[in-house]
Each structure stands twice: as structure tokens, then as C-alpha cells.
Amino acid sequence: MDPILAADLERFPELLADARDRAVRALAGLATRPVGVPPTMPEPAALPVEGVGAEGAAARFHQRWEPGFSGSAGPRYLGFVTGGTTPAALVGDWLTGTYDQNAVSAQDSSAAELERETVRWLGELFGLGGHHRGAFVSGATMSNFTGLAIAREWAGERIGVSPAESGAGALGDVPVLSGSPHSTIYKALSMLGLGRGAVRLVPTLPDREAVDVDRLEAALAGLDGRPAIVVANAGTVNSVDFDDLRAIAELRERFPFWLHVDGAFGAFAALSPAHAHLVEGIDQADSVCVDLHKWLNVPYDSAVQFSTRPDLQVRIFQNSAAYLGLPGENPDFVHLTPESSRRLRALPAWFALTAYGSAGHREIVERTVHLARFLGERVAELPGLRMLAPVRFNVVCFTLEDDPTEAAVAALAHALAETGELFLTPTVYKGVPALRAAFSNWRTTEQDVERVVEAIARVRA
Numbered sequence: 001m002d003p004i005l006a007a008d009l010e011r012f013p014e015l016l017a018d019a020r021d022r023a024v025r026a027l028a029g030l031a032t033r034p035v036g037v038p039p040t041m042p043e044p045a046a047l048p049v050e051g052v053g054a055e056g057a058a059a060r061f062h063q064r065w066e067p068g069f070s071g072s073a074g075p076r077y078l079g080f081v082t083g084g085t086t087p088a089a090l091v092g093d094w095l096t097g098t099y100d101q102n103a104v105s106a107q108d109s110s111a112a113e114l115e116r117e118t119v120r121w122l123g124e125l126f127g128l129g130g131h132h133r134g135a136f137v138s139g140a141t142m143s144n145f146t147g148l149a150i151a152r153e154w155a156g157e158r159i160g161v162s163p164a165e166s167g168a169g170a171l172g173d174v175p176v177l178s179g180s181p182h183s184t185i186y187k188a189l190s191m192l193g194l195g196r197g198a199v200r201l202v203p204t205l206p207d208r209e210a211v212d213v214d215r216l217e218a219a220l221a222g223l224d225g226r227p228a229i230v231v232a233n234a235g236t237v238n239s240v241d242f243d244d245l246r247a248i249a250e251l252r253e254r255f256p257f258w259l260h261v262d263g264a265f266g267a268f269a270a271l272s273p274a275h276a277h278l279v280e281g282i283d284q285a286d287s288v289c290v291d292l293h294k295w296l297n298v299p300y301d302s303a304v305q306f307s308t309r310p311d312l313q314v315r316i317f318q319n320s321a322a323y324l325g326l327p328g329e330n331p332d333f334v335h336l337t338p339e340s341s342r343r344l345r346a347l348p349a350w351f352a353l354t355a356y357g358s359a360g361h362r363e364i365v366e367r368t369v370h371l372a373r374f375l376g377e378r379v380a381e382l383p384g385l386r387m388l389a390p391v392r393f394n395v396v397c398f399t400l401e402d403d404p405t406e407a408a409v410a411a412l413a414h415a416l417a418e419t420g421e422l423f424l425t426p427t428v429y430k431g432v433p434a435l436r437a438a439f440s441n442w443r444t445t446e447q448d449v450e451r452v453v454e455a456i457a458r459v460r461a
């Protein structure tokens with residue numbers, strides 16, 4: 001054994017204790033670390049030939065890279081939709097690396113069964129009613145990809161071809177109808193060979209991002225019975241608007257389409273009795289996408305995909321090397337997801353759900369939604385700023401009162417980031433350049449919102 005590696009093996013417990021101390025300091029420093037600023041880059045370094053051991057590597061990391069890391073795990077990083085890491089989720093993540101299970105099959109470990117239990121709990125949490133199967137993937141992008149892959153195979157089944165066997169070309173055009181699809185829907189369609197151009201935007205309701213179901217119905221009627229995919233949105237990123245899932249699902253009685261629901265973060269409405277109506281009908285979806293590294297506050301990367309047709313899923317993702325076994329009644333994950341070897345991503349989520357339960361996660365959802373409302377009220381009072389949409393859920397979308405050009409909004413976002421107090425991301429809402437503040441971090445409090453408001457007021461003064 002390499003002597004440096006051998007020395008690390010000798011000192012493994014001390015090295016972990018040192019890593020623990022570093023993690024404790026990093027977490028304590030979250031409150032003071034600049035939330036998100038343009039990173040400073042260290043001098044380039046050559047590939048080490050003789051290593052420095054784990055302790056030396058940790059020291060170099062802290063010297064060269066750590067200072068440029070953002071406070072994105074902290075309470076005032078309101079860009080994109082960004083969760084943090086609850087204590088139990090982090091413990092679960094450390095142990096994921098420690099046990100280093102390959103959650104590919106159930107041949108030699110109970111790890112895959114733990115994943116099944118976690119997926120089942122999540123299905124219950126999101127009100128899916130028990131008839132969906134699912135698996136962990138790396139993020140909502142891959143969850144959308146998986147759902148749309150199954151939709152593609154379903155469309156093939158309708159016309160008697162298997163795109164998984166014969167390629168997407170055998171299928172012809174498959175229209176993908178949606179009101180306000182997330183950018184990753186286009187990315188997934190590109191990867192699937194259906195093409196970004198397959199998206200047919202359906203008009204939304206007036207002043208809303210939710211699809212106009214009557215217009216959707218008319219678009220479906222215009223397809224003359226050709227199989228289609230409908231991507232319904234449960235939580236759009238700018239105004240967190242929800243399509244009427246129940247009404248859309250009912251259209252399937254008259255038109256052949258696969259209903260995919262992108263509930264990346266909006267699916268968490270199911271946790272709050274006051275908001276659960278927003279996702280009513282989600283149990284009727286053929287496939288559902290939910291991100292976990294957002295509102296479940298588990299570390300990157302983690303999401304879950306659900307579908308009602310594991311048989312079609314196996315056709316697409318089967319990896320039938322003889323030693324892996326052929327997919328049977330209860331297919332191994334290797335036959336269900338884009339990856340083959342895969343990290344036991346379920347473990348941090350299992351820890352989070354076991355530690356805090358649905359009640360603890362409901363509290364996070366309800367508190368962060370309350371905080372978004374609170375910020376919305378405060379922003380509306382600030383001179384020179386204008387709300388672009390009501391705060392429907394956990395995102396505040398606002399812009400400059402006068403001349404909100406893209407450059408002016410970008411300059412404001414930059415100036416806010418420079419304070420180190422908060423981080424927001426620019427967007428365009430109904431053609432107007434704007435800023436978004438998205439709440440989903442478990443640590444955020446009213447005091448944090450006060451600090452955010454003060455920083456915005458200071459920058460605008």
C-alpha cells in the first residue's frame with residue numbers, strides 16, 4: 001500500500017474527527033459567510049504526484065477553494081429554489097458515503113429495500129395514493145427525463161412501436177403540450193430524441209402561469225386521436241402557479257395522452273392542509289417529478305420519480321447483463337433508472353423522514369410559505385419596487401418600478417449579492433425582467449427576512 005494511504009488508514013478515526021470539526025465550524029460560519037458573491041479563483045495547481053494525505057488535502061482545500069464557496073446552504077440564499085441540509089439529512093449523507101452501497105440491485109444488500117421504503121413514504125407524503133412506483137434520481141431534470149422517457153414508450157405502445165427498441169424515429173412527432181414548462185422539460189426532450197421543438201405551448205389563464213384547460217382541450221381535440229404528452233405544472237418557478245391537475249386528468253377520458261406532472265417543489269403543497277388543494281389530482285398523473293434537494297432539505301443530489309408503468313420503464317432502462325438478473329415482478333433499480341451503478345441517495349431522505357416525520361416537514365413548508373408572504377408584503381412597501389405576481393406560495397417575484405430593463409435588474413441582483421446578505425436570481429416574468437426570492441431553506445426565520453429587507457432598502461437608497 002502507498003505509505004501515505006497506509007498512514008491515513010492508521011489514522012482513519014482521527015481524520016474523521018478532524019472532518020467533523022471542520023464541518024461544525026463551516027455550519028457555525030453559515031451565518032457570517034457571504035451568501036453568494038462572485039467567487040475568487042485560486043492559482044491553478046498541477047496534479048499532485050506525491051500526495052499530502054487526507055489532512056493535507058483538507059488544509060489545501062481550506063486554503064485554496066473553501067473561501068470561494070457560497071452560503072447556499074444558509075437561510076438567506078433565495079436564488080433558484082435551493083434547500084439546505086437538515087441535521088438528520090447530513091448524518092444520512094455522511095453514512096451514505098461511509099457504507100458506500102451500490103443501490104443497483106437487491107442481490108447482496110438491503111439497501112435497495114431501504115430505497116423502496118423511502119419511495120413509498122414519499123408517495124404517501126405527496127398524496128399519490130399507492131399506485132405509483134418510483135426510484136431516486138439525481139434531480140428533477142432526471143426525474144422529468146425518466147417520466148418523459150416512459151411517456152415516449154407509452155406513445156409508441158399506442159401505435160405499435162417501441163422507441164426503446166427501434167429508436168425515437170419510429171415514433172414520428174409526439175406533441176408535448178404544456179402551459180409554462182420548466183426549461184428542463186426542453187432539455188429532457190432534447191436528450192430523448194423527441195426534440196425541443198416538440199413542445200406546443202398552450203395559452204395560460206389571464207395573468208397566470210397556469211394552463212387554460214379549455215385551450216388545452218381544444219389543442220388535444222386538434223390532434224385527431226394522435227397520442228400526446230401533457231406536462232402539467234405543479235409550481236411554476238416565477239409565481240408558483242399550479243395547473244388544475246384534476247381537470248387535466250379528466251381530459252384523458254376523451255383524449256389519449258400521458259400526463260406528466262412536474263412538481264419539483266410544488267408537490268410539497270400536499271404537506272400543508274391549507275395548500276393541499278393546489279395539488280389535488282396529482283394522484284391521477286401517469287408520472288410525477290419531485291425534487292428532494294429543494295424543499296426536503298437533503299443535500300445534493302436527490303430527487304424522486306414516480307410512474308404507474310414500471311413495465312414500460314423496464315423496457316427503456318433495462319440493463320440485462322446476465323449477472324444482474326432479468327427484471328421480474330419487482331425490478332431492480334438498475335432496470336428502472338438512467339444510471340446503472342448508483343449511490344444510495346435514499347438514505348439522507350430516509351433519515352430526514354424518520355427524524356422529523358411528515359409533521360416536521362410540514363412545519364418547514366408552512367413556515368417558509370409564511371416567510372415568502374412576509375417578504376412580499378415588505379417589498380410591496382419599498383419605494384421603487386413593484387410586485388409582479390401575488391405571492392401564491394413560496395416565491396416572491398418583483399421588479400423595478402421604473403424601466404425594469406434586463407441590465408438594470410441584473411445590476412440590482414449583483415449589488416444585492418455584493419452585500420453578502422442575500423442572493424436572488426434574475427428571471428423574466430411575462431416578458432418583464434424581474435428578480436425572484438424563493439424560500440425553501442429549513443433555517444430561514446423572520447429575522448432573516450428583516451435582514452433581507454434592510455439589505456434591499458440599503459442598496460436601493
Ligand SMILES: *Cc1c(COP(=O)(O)O)cnc(C)c1O
Nearest residue numbers: 139140141142182184264265291
Ligand atoms: C428545479 C426544477 C427543475 C430542475 O431540477 P434540478 O434538480 O435542477 O434538476 C425542474 N422543474 C422545476 C419546476 C424545478 O423547480
